[in-house]
Amino acid sequence: MARGACVVAAALLLILLLILAGGQGGGVHCLRSRAVSGATVLELRHHSSGSSSSSGGPSRGKSRGGGGEAGGLLASDAARVSSLQRRVASYGPRIRPSSSAAAAFAAAESKLTQVPVTSGAKLRTLNYVATVGIGGGEATVIVDTASELTWVQCAPCDSCHDQQDPLFDPASSPSYAALPCNSSSCDALQLATGTSGSGQTCGGADDQPPSSCSYTLSYRDGSYSRGVLAHDRLSLAGEDIEGFVFGCGTSNQGPFGGTSGLMGLGRSQLSLISQTMDQFGGVFSYCLPLKESGTSGSLVLGDDSSVYRNSTPIVYTTMVTDPTQGPFYFLNMTGITVGGEDVEPSAFSPAAKAIIDSGTIITSLVPSVYSAVRAEFLSQLAEYPQAPAFSILDTCFNLTGLSVVQVPSLKLVFDGGVEVEVDSKGVLYVVSGDDASQVCLALAPLKSEYDTSIIGNYQQKNLRVIFDTLGSQIGFAQETCDYV
Numbered sequence: 001m002a003r004g005a006c007v008v009a010a011a012l013l014l015i016l017l018l019i020l021a022g023g024q025g026g027g028v029h030c031l032r033s034r035a036v037s038g039a040t041v042l043e044l045r046h047h048s049s050g051s052s053s054s055s056g057g058p059s060r061g062k063s064r065g066g067g068g069e070a071g072g073l074l075a076s077d078a079a080r081v082s083s084l085q086r087r088v089a090s091y092g093p094r095i096r097p098s099s100s101a102a103a104a105f106a107a108a109e110s111k112l113t114q115v116p117v118t119s120g121a122k123l124r125t126l127n128y129v130a131t132v133g134i135g136g137g138e139a140t141v142i143v144d145t146a147s148e149l150t151w152v153q154c155a156p157c158d159s160c161h162d163q164q165d166p167l168f169d170p171a172s173s174p175s176y177a178a179l180p181c182n183s184s185s186c187d188a189l190q191l192a193t194g195t196s197g198s199g200q201t202c203g204g205a206d207d208q209p210p211s212s213c214s215y216t217l218s219y220r221d222g223s224y225s226r227g228v229l230a231h232d233r234l235s236l237a238g239e240d241i242e243g244f245v246f247g248c249g250t251s252n253q254g255p256f257g258g259t260s261g262l263m264g265l266g267r268s269q270l271s272l273i274s275q276t277m278d279q280f281g282g283v284f285s286y287c288l289p290l291k292e293s294g295t296s297g298s299l300v301l302g303d304d305s306s307v308y309r310n311s312t313p314i315v316y317t318t319m320v321t322d323p324t325q326g327p328f329y330f331l332n333m334t335g336i337t338v339g340g341e342d343v344e345p346s347a348f349s350p351a352a353k354a355i356i357d358s359g360t361i362i363t364s365l366v367p368s369v370y371s372a373v374r375a376e377f378l379s380q381l382a383e384y385p386q387a388p389a390f391s392i393l394d395t396c397f398n399l400t401g402l403s404v405v406q407v408p409s410l411k412l413v414f415d416g417g418v419e420v421e422v423d424s425k426g427v428l429y430v431v432s433g434d435d436a437s438q439v440c441l442a443l444a445p446l447k448s449e450y451d452t453s454i455i456g457n458y459q460q461k462n463l464r465v466i467f468d469t470l471g472s473q474i475g476f477a478q479e480t481c482d483y484v
């Protein structure tokens with residue numbers, strides 16, 4: 001609206017180098033940026049470089065006219081968002097509040113471990129992955145803050161997707177044991193998933209040993225992991241966690257790419273965070289790298305800000321806790337600014353609960369907020385020709401042939417006046433690595449006003465995001481996530 005106000009807005013400093021994979025020309029287009037009055041100026045340049053193939057856009061292959069692999073990955077993201085909405089709605093008071101357990105650990109001495117987190121692009125997923133040790137083998141798993149149970153594919157597999165690492169074979173791990181259905185972990189699993197050990201009766205006859213604890217996790221439409229609950233040694237960057245409870249999945253299907261499974265970093269009892277409460281004190285943080293940078297970010301377990309490389313002070317917003325919230329991390333969103341302009345703050349009247357999630361890609365907003373944000377983007381980008389929608393992204397521009405593009409900055413505002421500026425590379429999604437003919441606003445609308453907005457990983461790049469489950473707060477700081 002009052003774009004004149006931009007003139008008085010303080011200039012932000014943003015350096016943007018968005019690398020587009022070179023086409024047959026062998027060159028790399030770079031979108032360089034500088035910030036002017038709440039906007040980022042992209043300068044489209046053409047560099048010649050030999051390193052284009054591994055530093056492509058979000059899709060591994062070339063995208064063909066709006067479909068292709070990236071489109072499929074974004075469609076599965078939409079399915080995940082719907083599935084999360086159903087899960088949010090389904091969580092009742094089944095989940096035990098974990099505050100008393102947490103208090104018991106509060107005094108424990110905390111350790112710290114740091115695990116590299118990388119883009120899963122090479123494993124055909126737009127999610128982030130980390131490699132952990134389990135029972136002596138290695139597993140590269142998706143880092144997921146909306147999941148409770150960690151699971152890996154297990155031999156012998158009834159139905160497994162192709163994975164990069166060798167399949168985990170329980171028979172080759174002396175420290176492995178399946179958990180019986182009368183174990184407390186099996187009870188916790190039933191609470192978490194609302195299932196009762198696949199409906200099996202536990203125990204049976206007196207002289208029979210109790211059967212093992214089966215699990216079924218359903219994540220997205222048609223996507224699942226099934227197997228038995230087990231425990232084994234988990235190694236996180238040299239730090240061993242004995243008796244770590246996880247799912248040994250013998251039947252798994254979904255958009256897990258070439259990963260071995262999933263790391264559950266949610267709030268509930270069986271998550272990695274809850275299980276390592278005495279080692280790491282219930283605090284973890286991550287810094288997600290730009291996919292195109294090819295570098296590693298970091299997942300830090302434990303509370304020691306000295307290992308962060310944040311360039312701005314950490315600001316904390318209150319985690320919205322509620323025993324009915326399931327494994328999700330909620331915070332209160334109070335506003336969004338686009339290019340320095342407040343977007344219809346009344347939509348947040350006064351705050352809207354949102355989930356912050358490492359496993360969702362594109363941030364999804366309730367329809368009224370999305371349309372206000374979209375309208376503001378359209379008005380600030382009015383000079384650029386529009387392009388067709390791409391998958392779940394409905395606001396696209398054709399930037400072919402332009403040498404300079406002004407991209408408005410995007411700021412998310414949370415309770416307590418906490419402002420989080422989205423990295424300039426988290427604002428737009430470049431569909432094709434070959435040119436700039438379809439560059440889309442990297443946000444999507446939810447179906448219903450009653451849905452819960454989800455802040456996805458595309459908008460969390462180059463930030464240190466700190467989850468302090470005991471202090472019940474979520475922290476943010478700018479950080480360049482290029483650790484290796």
Ligand SMILES: *[C@@H]1O[C@H](CO)[C@@H](O)[C@H](O)[C@H]1NC(C)=O
Binds near residue numbers: 183203
């Ligand atoms: C589970 O059942 C077995 C055999 O019935 C029994 O020996 C064991 O103590 C039970 N474990 C728990 C945690 O109840």
Ligand SMILES: *[C@@H]1O[C@H](CO)[C@@H](O)[C@H](O)[C@H]1NC(C)=O
Binds near residue numbers: 319320349350352415
């Ligand atoms: C979040 O917002 C709701 C609705 O405005 C409010 O009732 C609640 O107290 C807020 N929670 C926190 C932790 O700020």
Ligand SMILES: *[C@@H]1O[C@H](CO)[C@@H](O)[C@H](O)[C@H]1NC(C)=O
Binds near residue numbers: 387398399400401437
């Ligand atoms: C994008 O714009 C360029 C230059 O104006 C034009 O040649 C091209 O056909 C457009 N591409 C699409 C997909 O609309």
